[in-house]
Amino acid sequence: MPRGKQTDTKLTLVSQFFYPDTSANANVLSELAVGLEERGFDVSVVTGQPAYAPNDRRDDQPRREMYKGVAVRRIFSTRFDKNESTVKRMANDVVFFLSAFLHLLFKRDEMGVLLLPTAPPFLPILGWMLSRVRGYEYVPVVLDLYPDMAVELDYLSEDGVVYRVWDQLNKRAYQAASLTVTIGETMEETLTEKYGPCETAVVHNWEDGSVIQPKEKANNEFSRKHDLVDPTTILYSGNHGMHHDLESVVEAAATLEDSREEDLQFQFIGEGGRKVTLVRMTKDRDLDSVSFLPYQPVEQLPESLTSGDIALVSMQEGVEGLCVSSKFYTAIASGQAILAIANEETEIARIVEEVNCGIRVDPKRPGQIVSAIEHWLDNPDEMRAMGERARSVFEERYEKEEAIDRYATVLRRVTT
Template sequence: MRIRFAGKRSLPRAPRRSLSGRRKLCFPRGRFPVKLVFHSIFYAPELTGVARYTAALCEHLAAAGHRVSVVCPPPYFPQWKVQEPYRGWKYATERIRDVKVRRCPIWVPRQPAGIRRLLYGASFALSSIPCLLAESVSADWVFVIEPSFLNAIPALAIAALTGARTWLHVQDFEVDLAFSMRHLRQSRWRRFAFAMESWLMRRFDVVSSISGSMVHHLHVKSVDPARTWLFPNWVDLNEICPLEDTAGARRRFGISPDSIVALFSGSLGAKQAIDVLVDAAGVLRGEAKNVEVVICGEGPGLERARVMARNYANVRFLPLQPPEQLNGLLNAADIHVLTQDSRASKFVMPSKLLGMMASGRPVVATAEPDSEVGRIVAQCGIIVPHGNAAALARAIAHLAGEPEKRKALGERARAVCAASLSAGKILAAFEQELARRTACAAEPAIDPEDRGARS
């Protein structure tokens, strides 16, 4: 059955099935540029993680001549509160750097755990259906950004209706995290949840993720390797770069020019395990009195960290910084610190690591040696066991007393980014892959009967 839509379409006609059941996509061979719709529960002007990378990708594609629209809620992360002047219950449309952004209502809990976390994701997945349908009518690709994985359900259904191709990009394995972090505890639902996740993932035309180990985890979930692709996060080496003079940045943030600064910057949630860094700061009061621990971020874990550090004079808290201040903040540090909860480390690849490395500073991270984070940080810093505050304090104190080693490790960190993780290289590779997948989609499907007749 052919579905007809009023108005101009980038796909000449809706998809149809061959006799073998394989879908035929009927847009012109190699059609490029294309129209893309992104379905994401995080987006600009949010400052951290998924929102920042999704916005950068969309803006890059729009600047390259593609038609890009985003269906997302109003900004609320990492504060877990809808930010002014936006409204959580209101539909709205705006344009940000040539990207059409359609905001949909969302319910945001103050403490996102358990059933509240499910309801929060479901509220956006449901409210976004009208906007997603309207945008997808003329789309060539529908991109779903995980989290939230619940967005996969309406996206797949609508793409099947309109004939768009589908691409799932996994920043976090949300279902794995929900159970490993005990946001969801009912074990009787575990098997069903993973089976449903695998079934939905296998319905996407392309499934990508941000590290080699996470792509392998897609294969464990029975996603066809031919449909998977490694699409790592990146860093703009022009925006984040070492500064010769950091005194001005330190004055701006109220940091002493004589301190050795150990900095954590990012969202403060359960998986960041920031309490380990606060405990390490307590140890450092006796071992390295010239070290100042700076925690820059917001999130559900902030208040607990403040309470834990209330008697520590060597701990300073800063709010999240806007993009124009980020390079100065990262350069104000002598050492970057990356903490993770061991239960989450297998299912995420912290994007903040790239900015740390690009600033030309060494990194101390809690990680397993054979993990993705562990392998990267081993080249440009020190890894310590998860949850071990004493080991974290020793590593920070060691680097605090070794300025030449800090310099050498920082230069190596920057070189690793330049070699394979720069924005130019990653985004160019993505455009090539998008063009290839678009051209492959335009190849006519040949039924076995047709192939036999031609021979």
């Protein structure tokens, strides 16, 4: 594929999170920027200092640097621990928004088309503001659909002033955008139902299948180190966030620990707002089958993410059409059977049931989780077959290179 630059393909990705932040969105957006650069776009990035997890906040990164051929500019931003309070999370978001607005205000000719993922969640409004005062073209990338997501998470009231103002600004931002990319079909449907006719395209998130590959646990150093080789391992790796129903998993673990003789291990990896509650539940119930680890270094991910037999993907009730869990793509890439805690209307539920690569259960139904795991314990060959089908559908639909090719195709609509 030609890699030569063209003068009409200048893109600036504006995102609160970018390499070396450890969030899933930072990883996807970093790979997207590099991939578009390789496909002939002239890509630059405007971001803040790493702030997603405690290790990310430990060191400052250069204000200017080149990352795999992409020019990165880090602007002023706060780095509060977002898990400590909603106020600190919002402070990080608002400060980055204002800092990005001031940075871009007088740089129209240098920036080209703005690529605006919802990180922070109201970033598409930045594009609309800059288009009004400086004539920018912009493309929102909807990773999570706010403010409705904030309502479902009980951060906002649908009757409140903040929601109404945000919603009206969103309508203007999406209708004025050159193109809006969503990461799922149900999200695209929700967006157009809420905000009316606008130019949209669906490009799913992805995983790098050359990095995350199925691996026998006996040959997996991470599995050996953490005693995960022999137990049937249910793995959850990622943000222990507020829109994930993880308490039901701990409750199911307590039931299974009392009722089954098989060797089971529920391994949680990551951080987030629900982790304190989950750890407390585990201690209160004196569970030996539930354990917790922090986020793992990037170089460890090919083994930590493939250390389970069953990959757990969870979405809270009410967020259908508002988000698609990035963990889903990693889970199917790893070749594990998928335990999807999600309503049947969600994107991941549709895929799991369509290709029979796992079992879907309803949120807040620990008994259904128990039944699913018991089914796999009684039918281990079926569990392995589901994992193989998960990897197959990943290779068919969600490989990194094909997804970035799709981005390049749709973005050329507005850059040429």
